Amino acid sequence: MSVPASERERAEVLRRSIEYHNDRYYRQDDPEIPDAEYDRLLRELQDLEARYPELRRADSPTQRVGAEPVSSFDEVEHRLPMLSLANAFDEQELRDFDRRVREALGIERVRYSAEPKLDGLAVSLLYQDGILTQAATRGDGHRGEDVTAQVRTIRDVPLRLRGSEGADGWPSLLEVRGEVFLTYARFEAINEHARRSGGKVFANPRNAAAGSLRQLDPSITAARGLSMFCYGLGAVEGASWSDSHSGSLVRIAHWGLPVSPEQRVVEGVEDCIGYHTAIGARRNQLDYAIDGVVFKVDRRPDQERLGFVARAPRWAIAYKFPAQEELTTVEAVEFQVGRTGALTPVARLAPVQVGGVTVSNATLHNMDEIERKDVRIGDTVYVRRAGDVIPEVIRALPERRPFGAEPVQLPAHCPVCHSDVLRAEGEAVARCTGGLFCPAQRKEAIKHFASRRAMDIEGLGDKLVSQLVDTGLVEDPADLYRLSLEQLTQLDRMGEKSAQNLLAALDTSRRTTLARFIYALGIREVGEATARALAEHFGDLDALMGAGAAELLAPAGIKGVGIKTAEALVSYLEGHPDESPEPSPGVSVQEALAEWLATRPIRGLKPDAARAIAERFERIERLRGISAAALAAGQASPIEGIGPVVAAHIRAFFSQPHNREVIAKLRDPEIGAIDWEAPSDTAMVEPGRASAPLNGKTVVITGSLSLPRDEIKRRLEAQGAKVTGSVSKNTDLLIAGADPGGKLSRAQDLGIEVVGEEALDDLLAG
Numbered sequence: 001m002s003v004p005a006s007e008r009e010r011a012e013v014l015r016r017s018i019e020y021h022n023d024r025y026y027r028q029d030d031p032e033i034p035d036a037e038y039d040r041l042l043r044e045l046q047d048l049e050a051r052y053p054e055l056r057r058a059d060s061p062t063q064r065v066g067a068e069p070v071s072s073f074d075e076v077e078h079r080l081p082m083l084s085l086a087n088a089f090d091e092q093e094l095r096d097f098d099r100r101v102r103e104a105l106g107i108e109r110v111r112y113s114a115e116p117k118l119d120g121l122a123v124s125l126l127y128q129d130g131i132l133t134q135a136a137t138r139g140d141g142h143r144g145e146d147v148t149a150q151v152r153t154i155r156d157v158p159l160r161l162r163g164s165e166g167a168d169g170w171p172s173l174l175e176v177r178g179e180v181f182l183t184y185a186r187f188e189a190i191n192e193h194a195r196r197s198g199g200k201v202f203a204n205p206r207n208a209a210a211g212s213l214r215q216l217d218p219s220i221t222a223a224r225g226l227s228m229f230c231y232g233l234g235a236v237e238g239a240s241w242s243d244s245h246s247g248s249l250v251r252i253a254h255w256g257l258p259v260s261p262e263q264r265v266v267e268g269v270e271d272c273i274g275y276h277t278a279i280g281a282r283r284n285q286l287d288y289a290i291d292g293v294v295f296k297v298d299r300r301p302d303q304e305r306l307g308f309v310a311r312a313p314r315w316a317i318a319y320k321f322p323a324q325e326e327l328t329t330v331e332a333v334e335f336q337v338g339r340t341g342a343l344t345p346v347a348r349l350a351p352v353q354v355g356g357v358t359v360s361n362a363t364l365h366n367m368d369e370i371e372r373k374d375v376r377i378g379d380t381v382y383v384r385r386a387g388d389v390i391p392e393v394i395r396a397l398p399e400r401r402p403f404g405a406e407p408v409q410l411p412a413h414c415p416v417c418h419s420d421v422l423r424a425e426g427e428a429v430a431r432c433t434g435g436l437f438c439p440a441q442r443k444e445a446i447k448h449f450a451s452r453r454a455m456d457i458e459g460l461g462d463k464l465v466s467q468l469v470d471t472g473l474v475e476d477p478a479d480l481y482r483l484s485l486e487q488l489t490q491l492d493r494m495g496e497k498s499a500q501n502l503l504a505a506l507d508t509s510r511r512t513t514l515a516r517f518i519y520a521l522g523i524r525e526v527g528e529a530t531a532r533a534l535a536e537h538f539g540d541l542d543a544l545m546g547a548g549a550a551e552l553l554a555p556a557g558i559k560g561v562g563i564k565t566a567e568a569l570v571s572y573l574e575g576h577p578d579e580s581p582e583p584s585p586g587v588s589v590q591e592a593l594a595e596w597l598a599t600r601p602i603r604g605l606k607p608d609a610a611r612a613i614a615e616r617f618e619r620i621e622r623l624r625g626i627s628a629a630a631l632a633a634g635q636a637s638p639i640e641g642i643g644p645v646v647a648a649h650i651r652a653f654f655s656q657p658h659n660r661e662v663i664a665k666l667r668d669p670e671i672g673a674i675d676w677e678a679p680s681d682t683a684m685v686e687p688g689r690a691s692a693p694l695n696g697k698t699v700v701i702t703g704s705l706s707l708p709r710d711e712i713k714r715r716l717e718a719q720g721a722k723v724t725g726s727v728s729k730n731t732d733l734l735i736a737g738a739d740p741g742g743k744l745s746r747a748q749d750l751g752i753e754v755v756g757e758e759a760l761d762d763l764l765a766g
């Protein structure tokens with residue numbers, strides 16, 4: 001029968017394509033297509049060769065195993081070939097296999113060793129006189145790569161066998177074969193590390209295991225944490241051997257070689273199917289990847305009778321699980337808003353079967369990942385659904401990109417609440433900035449608002465927050481203060497007593513500090529310390545809400561400080577970590593810093609510029625650790641802990657009309673929700689101090705004093721005073737040390753009481 005030209009051509013195309021993918025998979029550990037796709041190509045070629053035997057050539061990929069070893073490793077010639085396995089993709093193919101075996105052996109029921117098919121790479125271990133002398137990869141089945149040094153780093157692999165040589169012990173020459181693999185945990189850790197360091201990210205645990213083993217530097221292999229299970233034997237010399245496969249596994253386990261704990265002996269095809277179903281159901285609970293079950297005729301004499309075909313034994317079959325990786329196309333990309341406002345891009349896919357279920361959505365993680373993988377709308381992509389993990393897009397296949405495929409755009413507004421979306425410089429994740437308002441973030445925002453270190457609303461736990469939000473009683477933190485006894489008692493499991501307690505707790509929470517209130521707003525990157533610094537610097541909420549980038553970051557640059565000078569200064573500070581200005585009486589910290597800077601051998605730093613730097617930074621601690629670029633650009637914030645990213649989050653938060661509405665609601669005198677002008681942090685007022693002279697007073701400190709400012713502040717607060725950072729009409733008292741600066745004149749203008757160092761002792765003593 002003559003072969004039609006089109007079929008001949010197709011066979012040639014398939015052969016070339018399979019060769020290409022073999023190289024990517026076996027030699028580069030970096031497959032371009034999922035296994036399912038590869039298997040379809042191989043099957044198509046097998047079918048063509050079956051239909052037209054003259055198309056079958058000895059060098060066809062259907063006749064060969066793996067790929068030749070790469071030349072950077074020494075070659076090892078296998079004593080017995082390392083073969084592949086025949087596959088069954090469904091129950092019928094398994095039954096066909098069992099029937100062929102029964103017919104060939106002339107028996108009714110066959111005993112099989114059933115073993116999980118580990119998804120790693122095959123390795124041969126050679127023990128001579130009980131010592132590991134050589135380890136090799138499978139390569140093309142005849143010649144593999146010498147990976148002895150690498151395999152020695154695998155903890156599971158004994159360098160020396162337990163027991164002794166001889167009758168009951170190990171043979172003088174023993175070749176054991178098994179699978180080297182990675183646990184999911186190690187695989188994730190390796191990829192996470194690669195992502196952070198810009199290294200190679202592996203498509204799946206199998207490729208990661210192969211890539212980790214096939215490292216010329218064994219210390220890299222050691223760090224990857226590979227595992228191994230042994231599943232069979234190669235050459236054996238110098239001892240009689242077990243006449244069953246399962247028996248030999250028992251023996252090698254006895255000598256300390258790792259064997260899968262899942263291995264069982266089953267009888268007949270029904271039991272095979274039962275085993276496959278059972279382990280398939282547990283597949284997601286195992287901490288390593290398996291892609292099927294291998295059934296091996298257990299009796300060795302039977303194995304010998306069955307023999308081999310070109311690339312696989314006739315006595316074994318791999319019954320595969322549904323593939324966990326597939327190809328499909330991206331129809332659209334949508335963004336979902338998470339509990340904390342993170343926008344997650346989700347690819348809408350042409351539906352495809354992956355891991356036994358239909359997948360039509362897959363996560364793309366974040367914008368960084370989209371950019372790194374260069375996934376576009378219309379692209380053909382590689383999706384994976386492993387275990388219970390949400391399906392994810394692993395990569396795009398740019399060679400299959402249709403003309404005009406659109407890059408993914410980050411939306412400017414939150415798809416849920418329409419607030420602005422912010423992706424701060426250097427951040428992978430983009431976020432909705434409507435934190436106080438966004439329905440997607442409601443529960444988290446209210447939980448945070450109520451938490452102990454924020455508004456400290458006792459009794460308002462996570463469950464109750466969920467209930468309040470789910471019933472629609474509360475949409476934002478301000479609604480909490482409008483709750484009534486009737487509304488609360490209608491809730492599940494809420495008695496009158498607890499309702500009253502909650503209302504009382506809400507009432508108590510109103511007396512708080514500005515710092516706690518700022519923290520409670522839940523602005524991204526604004527933790528307690530930053531909230532405190534902001535409160536201290538701005539003194540009241542309106543000033544903070546109105547603060548532009550300029551006030552938060554003072555980005556105006558510093559006169560006389562160019563990048564060269566900044567570099568010289570930064571390098572001087574780095575070289576002299578222990579040097580700092582000497583404090584001296586009558587000289588302010590700021591002035592001492594200016595003086596000190598001006599007298600250091602820093603190239604290009606003029607006294608005027610030194611003074612300007614001292615004015616901006618005040619203390620040497622704030623200068624340390626800053627980059628030259630930031631210094632020259634004036635990016636250093638006058639507020640501790642505020643960098644460009646934090647500033648961007650603060651600006652974005654307060655510029656959302658929705659957030660401002662909620663804040664206005666919180667301050668609405670009608671409900672008298674928040675009043676931070678009242679006693680400072682009540683928790684910090686010692687009992688019996690309620691009548692102390694400073695209780696409820698707002699105090700500002702300026703200039704240099706004999707005690708550290710933090711300590712003065714702490715002791716004033718302990719007496720019920722509220723210490724703020726700037727003078728306003730609400731200030732009751734200014735404590736002015738030496739060189740007080742602008743705050744003193746402002747206090748004098750406003751007619752505020754001013755005391756000096758001499759009054760400090762009395763004040764602190766109460």
Ligand SMILES: NC(=O)c1ccc[n+]([C@@H]2O[C@H](COP(=O)([O-])OP(=O)(O)OC[C@H]3O[C@@H](n4cnc5c(N)ncnc54)[C@H](O)[C@@H]3O)[C@@H](O)[C@H]2O)c1
Nearest residue numbers: 021025031033034035038084085115117118121122231294
């Ligand atoms: N995506 C691609 O481009 C690409 C390219 C080439 C091959 N592949 C994939 O590789 C696979 C074919 O490769 P193969 O011929 O190397 O082998 P295979 O994975 O189909 O089967 C043989 C191998 O199974 C392993 N194995 C695991 N547990 C075992 C056990 N208990 N007993 C015996 N062997 C066990 C051994 O390493 C053995 O070499 C297919 O799944 C194919 O899709 C993919």
Ligand SMILES: [Zn+2]
Nearest residue numbers: 414417432438
């Ligand atoms: Zn939103």
